[in-house]
Amino acid sequence: MAKELQVVLVPDYLSVRELSDLIEASPIDVMKTLIANGIMASINQQVDFDTAAIVLEELGYEARSETEAAQEEAEARRVEEMTKKWEQIYAGEKSEDLKPRSPVVTILGHVDHGKTTLLDNIRHTHVAEGEAGGITQAIGAYRAKHNDRYITFLDTPGHEAFTAMRARGAQGADIAILVVAADDGVMPTTREALNHARAANVPIVVAITKVDKQNASPERVKQQLSELELVPDDWDGDTLMVPVAALQGEGIDDLLEAVLLVADDNDFVANPKGTPKGIVIEAQVDKFRGTLATLLVLNGTLKVGDSIIAGTSHGRIKAMYDEFGNNIKEAGPSVPVSVLGLDEPPQPGDRFERLKNDKEARAIADERKLEKESVASQPAPALTLEDIFSQFQAGQAKSLNLVIKVDVLGSLQPIVDSLNDMSGKNEEGITINILSAEVGNVTESDIMLASASDAIVIGFNVDVGSAAKNQASVHGVDVRQYKVIYKLLEDIEMALLGMLEPKYEERVIGVAEVRQLFKIGRGVIAGCYIKEGEARRNAKVRVVRGREVILQEARVGSLKRFEEDVREVRTGFECGINIDGFNDFQEGDNIEFFVVEKVT
The missing domain is CATH 3.40.50.10050 (Translation initiation factor IF- 2, domain 3)
Incomplete structure (x- = not known):
């Protein structure tokens, strides 16, 4: 049995001495190995990673790039973070209670590559068949059946909607189908959609559409995608790519089969008996029935009569409908439903969950509304390069x-x-x-x-x-x-x-023109007219006479409207201004009010 080599992390460039220190070997031995491979190098000479890897292999070690290791670690951390974010819905559930659930799929790609046609074909061939009356009501999501297994499709294709849900803290889908037309190839929007799917860390299945066109070239599409690091499975890659002619219905079954294969590899689970939780797909106000919200159940079983909260909306479910408009009493994991009973439309991407009663739901909703108003008045600081x-x-x-x-x-x-x-x-x-x-x-x-x-x-x-x-x-x-x-x-x-x-920069927020002077004790009050912007009590000021700056920077001593102290005076109003330590005003001077802001 071959002995397993010890792995050594190696930077892209290092000196011979640093290489010997990595494995606690003599620099002479390292130099001899280099010479044996036709490389003359002094003890302080730099060698690249590939050269170091050859030396280490001959000395009984396996080299691994420090840069690649760092990138893999970053990717692993990102995957872990995304997984945690997605699985917060299942927090607290025992592993033995988790059961497989249907995958949730979204379709992304260029605007004219057949996303809607593909969805329409799936809907009519795998959803409506066998259902009396077919689909009577669009609820933004539906389930397709293939080989006695369900797949849930979000009927809102486009990476903008997909990313908007992520921005609100919801993953939105388990799997993304990237649609690329065989006659058109990869477009800028295709690359954009791919970036959004990768950032969400969802598995990708490629549907190569319009293969029935005379100028179709599926192999060219595969080549373009491989250059974007999406290597087809038939090229020894790990991305399933399925040729589809949606108008004729060709390849649809193969595409759904590919989705189920990816789902099997990723083990999507939920606890049907747990607390009902999920996300809001869309919502509207029906003039006859009130708020109608489409919910995607991701854990537990939602039932008519349950009290739920979704973002700042709350209510007791009065009725539930499936994608056919049929009244239903309950919905389990991965099932989309339209519900009546919320007090106001929630936002797409909001999470919902069942609570004990409507009183508790209302109390939490009120707290969230107050918190939302507070956050709106004082936005959370963004992640900036400086911090x-x-x-x-x-x-x-x-x-x-x-x-x-x-x-x-x-x-x-x-x-x-x-x-x-x-x-x-x-x-x-x-x-x-x-x-x-x-x-x-x-x-x-x-x-x-x-x-x-x-x-x-x-x-x-x-x-x-x-x-x-x-x-x-x-x-x-x-x-x-x-x-x-x-x-x-x-x-x-x-x-x-x-x-x-x-970095900080000054921003002028207002300009006041001095029109009259008033001596008060040892000080001077400048009677001013606000020409533009506003004068603020807590802002900094400078005095400009013609083109010359008379006073570079100072603080406002007082700001008055008539005899009353005020915090600000807006354009078109008169006021009295006193500047700390400055009395040398002249009529016609301009007082500039400015603030110093962080540049983002």
């Missing part, structure tokens, strides 16, 4: 997640390679996880991906659209823009070392 180090030390961040957008392909690879090389090499072992690296301006989709994944957006020589800026502001996403590569890399490296200092 990634402190958050890592506090256990709030496991890795630095990045979404990268650049202007040209020539810039993309050097940036990605440099960041990968930097990953895990800092003292704390913080790793860099690149969720997406694409060419083009920063879009709303990039912001949503970053928001759902606690990532920072890095832009190199690209613009950030107004819609993307608004989304970044709403979701608290840190967007960094750079013009020079070394500055980008320097900031990332300093952030990983905890040495990146936050």
Whole structure:
């Protein structure tokens, strides 16, 4: 039996002396081995990983790349975090009570590659058959049957909806079907959808659609996907890729079979007898019946009469309907249902659970509403590049997640390679996880991906659209823009070392024109008119005369409207302003009010 070699972690580059120290060997022995392999190297000369691996193998060791190990560890941590997030629904359940449940599937891909046609075909061939009257009501999700097993489909295709649910703390699906048209190939939206699915850490099955077209080329699609590290199973990879002609219904059974195979590998479970919990798929207000919410049960068995809470909504279930509009009394794991009885529509992605009674549900809902109002008035601080180090030390961040957008392909690879090389090499072992690296301006989709994944957006020589800026502001996403590569890399490296200092800038919030002077004791009050913005009592001020700054920075001594002290005065109103330690006003001076803000 062959002796198992001891594994040694080796950096990308190291000196001969450092290599010998790794295995506690003599530098002379290492140098002799190098010479035997045709490499002349002094004791302080640097060798690369591949060379070090050859030496170590001959000396009875197995080399493993430190960089690759760090990346694998980061990925394992990310998987663990995502798994924990998804399995919070099953927290507290005993393992012996968990039973297999049907997989929940979402469909992602380019807008014109046949997602809707595929869903329609599955719905009509595997859902409506054998059901009297077929589907009479769309509830946003439905179950398909294949070989006596169910698969739940979310009838809201698109990575935007999928990621929006993740941003609210819900995974949304167990498996993603990535749709790629055989006549069109991989499009930018396809890559975008793939990035979102990977960030969610869900297994991916590829449906190669439109294979019946004359210009269809499934092999070209496979080649393009393999370049994106989705290697087909028939090319010795681990991604199932199924050719489909949805209009003719060809390949549908094979696709569903592939989904079930992936489900078997991933062991999706729930406790049918546990506390009913799940997520909200969608909600609306029916003018005749009231709030109608579609719920996906993920644990337990939900029943008519149960009191539930979903986000800030609550109520007692008066009626439940399946995807055919039939009245049902209960729904188990992976079953989508439409329910009546909530006091207001919950948000898609909100989690729901059953409580003891409506009184308890109402009390918790009221608490959540108060908390939501408090958070809205004081938004939680976003994860920024400056404080990634402190958050890592506090256990709030496991890795630095990045979404990268650049202007040209020539810039993309050097940036990605440099960041990968930097990953895990800092003292704390913080790793860099690149969720997406694409060419083009920063879009709303990039912001949503970053928001759902606690990532920072890095832009190199690209613009950030107004819609993307608004989304970044709403979701608290840190967007960094750079013009020079070394500055980008320097900031990332300093952030990983905890040495990146936050940047601050002044923002003028208001301008007051001095129109009259009043002497009060030894001081002077400037009678002013607010020309723009607002004057704030707690802001800093400067005095400008013509083009000259007379007073660079000072604090407001008092701010009055008539005889009353006030906190602020808005545009178009008059007020009296006193500045601490300054009396040299002249009529016509401008007093600028400004605040110093952290640049994100």
